[in-house]
Amino acid sequence: xxxxxxxxxxxxxxxxxxxxxxxxxxxxxxxxxxxxxxxxxxxxxxxxxxxxxxxxxxxxxxxxxxxxxxxxxxxxxxxxxxxxxxxxxxxxxxxxxxxxxxxxxxxxxxxxx
Amino acid sequence: xxxxxxxxxxxxxxxxxxxxxxxxxxxxxxxxxxxxxxxxxxxxxxxxxxxxxxxxxxxxxxxxxxxxxxxxxxxxxxxxxxxxxxxxxxxxxxxxxxxxxxxxxxxxxxxxx
Numbered sequence: 001x002x003x004x005x006x007x008x009x010x011x012x013x014x015x016x017x018x019x020x021x022x023x024x025x026x027x028x029x030x031x032x033x034x035x036x037x038x039x040x041x042x043x044x045x046x047x048x049x050x051x052x053x054x055x056x057x058x059x060x061x062x063x064x065x066x067x068x069x070x071x072x073x074x075x076x077x078x079x080x081x082x083x084x085x086x087x088x089x090x091x092x093x094x095x096x097x098x099x100x101x102x103x104x105x106x107x108x109x110x111x112x113x
Numbered sequence: 114x115x116x117x118x119x120x121x122x123x124x125x126x127x128x129x130x131x132x133x134x135x136x137x138x139x140x141x142x143x144x145x146x147x148x149x150x151x152x153x154x155x156x157x158x159x160x161x162x163x164x165x166x167x168x169x170x171x172x173x174x175x176x177x178x179x180x181x182x183x184x185x186x187x188x189x190x191x192x193x194x195x196x197x198x199x200x201x202x203x204x205x206x207x208x209x210x211x212x213x214x215x216x217x218x219x220x221x222x223x224x225x226x
Contacts, residue, residue, distance in 0.1 A: 004155075032213060043117070043203050043217035044156075089156065093211055100169065101212035103156040 002027040004092050006104025013080050014112055021107045023090035024072040030092040033073045034101070035064060038087045047088075048075070080111045116140045119204050119218035126194065127226055134189040134221045136204030144210035145187040147179060150201040150220070162187060163210040194225045 003026040013019045025033075031052040036044035050057045050064045050073065057064050061080075066073040073092075077084055090104040117138045126132050138145060147159040161169035162181040176198075178190040187204055201222050207215040 032211070034214070036217070041219075043119075043205075043219045046214060046216065049214065091212070093213075095209075095211040095213055100158055100161065100210075101215065105153070105155050 002030060002092055002094070002102040004090060004102050004104045006090050006107055008107060009105065010108045010110070012110045012112060015080060015082060017080055019075075019077045019080050019084070019109055019111075021075045021088055021090070021109070022072060023074070023092075023104050024070075025092040025102075026071065027092070027094060028068075028071060029094040029097070032093050032095050033064070033066060034091050035062075035075050036089040036091070036103075038089065038106075040086075044089060077109075080109075082111050082113065085109055085111045116216045117204055117206055117218035119202075119221050121221060122219060123222045123224075125224045125226060126191070128194060128196075130194075131190070131192040133191065134202055134204075134223075136187040136189075136218055138185055138187075138204075138206040138216070140206055140216060142206035142208050142216075143184050144207050145181060145184070146205040146207075146212070146215065147187065147189050148203040148205060148217075150203055156203070160189075161210055168210055191223075194223075196225050199223055199225045 006023045034049035037047045038044040063076040087106045091101045093101045144163045149157045159173045160179040180188040201220045203220045204218040205215045
C-alpha cells in the first residue's frame with residue numbers, strides 16, 4: 001500500500017517569511033495529492049490539491065509542486081500570517097483503483113510576530 | 114450551514130457505556146468516511162461507505178459499529194470501548210469513494226474513562 005512521509009513535524013517562521021512542507025510517497029501509481037489545514041478544535045480543511053498531470057498549482061499565497069520522478073510534493077506558503085498557524089497534512093491516493101487517501105503525520109506550523 | 118456536521122462535539126463515556134456518533138453531510142456527496150485521529154499518528158481510515166454500502170472496513174474492532182441509513186447520514190455506534198480508543202473521530206464525505214476533494218467535519222472528541 002501507499003506510504004506517505006511528511007517533514008518537518010514542526011516549523012516555526014516569522015510573519016512575512018515563507019514556509020515549505022515536504023512529503024514523499026511510495027506508490028508511483030498515486031495521482032492525486034491534496035493538502036489539508038487543521039486549526040485547533042476543527043476538522044481538516046482542504047486548502048489545495050494537485051493531480052499528477054501538472055507539476056505546480058498556485059492559489060494566492062499557497063502553492064503546491066509535484067515531482068513525479070522523485071515521488072515527492074511540497075506545500076509552499078508565502079508571506080505567512082498568524083492565521084496560517086495550524087497543522088498541515090499531505091495525502092496521496094491512486095484514484096484509479098480501490099485505494100484510499102493515505103495521510104502524512106502532519107506539520108505543526110507556528111507563525112510568530 | 115457547514116458541509117459536514119458532526120454531533121456531539123465532545124463525549125465522555127465509561128467503558129461499559131453505549132453511545133453513538135452522528136455525521137450529516139449537505140454536499141450531495143455519495144461517499145462517507147470515518148477516521149480516527151490520535152496524537153502523533155496519521156489519520157487512520159476506519160470505514161468507507163459508498164452509496165450506503167460499506168466498501169471498506171480497515172480491521173476495526175467490533176466495538177465500533179458503523180451505520181449508513183442514507184447517503185447523507187453516517188453513524189458510529191460505540192460499545193465497551195477501551196481507554197486507548199480516546200481520540201478525535203472525524204467524519205468526511207466526497208463524491209466517489211477514493212477521497213477526491215474530501216470534506217471533513219469538525220470531529221467528535223471522545224474520552225473513554
